[in-house]
Amino acid sequence: MISRVAEHCFWMHRYVERAENMARLLQVNRNFVLDVNVPRAERWLPVVVVSGEQERFGELYTEEMTNDGELVEEYLTWNEDNPVSLLSSLRWARENARTIREVISLEMWRALNSTYRWMVDGEGRRLYQSERDEFYDRVRSSAALFDGVFHNTILHTEPYYFMLLGIYLERAGQTARILDVKHHQVNRDGAASAVDSARSLALLRSCSATEPFFKHVRAAPSGKTIAPFLVLEERFPRSVLHCLARARACLTDIRGFTQRAAPTRSAQLLDAVVGSLRAHTAGSLFETGLHTELTRVIDTAAEICSAFREDYFDPSFTSASPTLGVQSQKQ
Secondary structure: OOHHHHHHHHHHHHHHHHHHHHHHHHHHHHHHHHHOOOOHHHOOHHHHHHOOOHHHHHHHOOHHHHHOHHHHHHHHHHOOOOOOOHHHHHHHHHHHHHHOOOOOOHHHHHHHHHHHHHHHOOHHHHHHHHOHHHHHHHHHHHHHHHHHHHHHHOOOOHHHHHHHHHHHHHHHHHHHHHHHHHHHHOOOOOOOOHHHHHHHHHHHHHOOOHHHHHHHOOOOOOHHHHHHHHHHOOOOOOOHHHHHHHHHHHHHHHHHHHOOOOOOHHHHHHHHHHHHHHOOOHHHHHHHOHHHHHHHHHHHHHHHHHHHHHHHOOOOOOOOOOOOOOOOOOO
16 A cells, blocks of 8 residues: 555544534533633633644734634634634645545545535534534534445445544543643542533543443542543543554554554554553552653654654655644643
């Protein structure tokens, strides 16, 4: 498989995943700040930090403006100079899809192209202005449709696994970043107030984890119960461990297609981080230091992406993504 095609496959679905995550994060946070009276620092700044855009946002706007929900939503949804905005993610997903049009299915192209046209031709903007919650629902539903036709309308051969790998690496990093930024706001020992309960539910909703958590965990949501679930519960499809373990399985399949005899550096890194996470218990996760562990996961995920690019993509080719897709996380 040509390395440039592989890179477009990887980034196309990674950008769709990023767009869906951004829509969910903005929707959950908007509802949270409308319903709950929390300190200003807990309102919109965490969303900017999770997106990795704190530095760039700070260069454009004053610190006080991080409390302006409309401004933050506009920046993270429509700003074309912001590489992780919802519009930018969909634009780059479509551009990668257009480049590999002969690889993806007609249904995939139609689903992605129609979503992008809806955003840029005015209909999406009008819905954003009139029914914000419905707008975010539409974006999330469109991403789910694309994911469904992806799994069911193309051959599960080499391109499929490059696309799947993009999903899992993006998702692992997003879950780790959301938890890293928001876990300190959640009462570790349980809801001491209605606000604590709302914080816990908002964290779960930010990761699409509310129903899975309550069906699996026999305890009230708290920092002590939510963090292990989002990091270590391998049966939850957005947990850090599930995503990294599935990414490792994708690399095994890709290695089979490429007939590589020796393990690649990206595979070795994934082996190490998956093994480390599987060795943890809920208790040891906190003993190590949750922030320390999440930072290690975020940094390792970025290192894996760089190694994967060296292992499988053409290092001189950079048009599949405007950046290497690494979002810094500073706290």
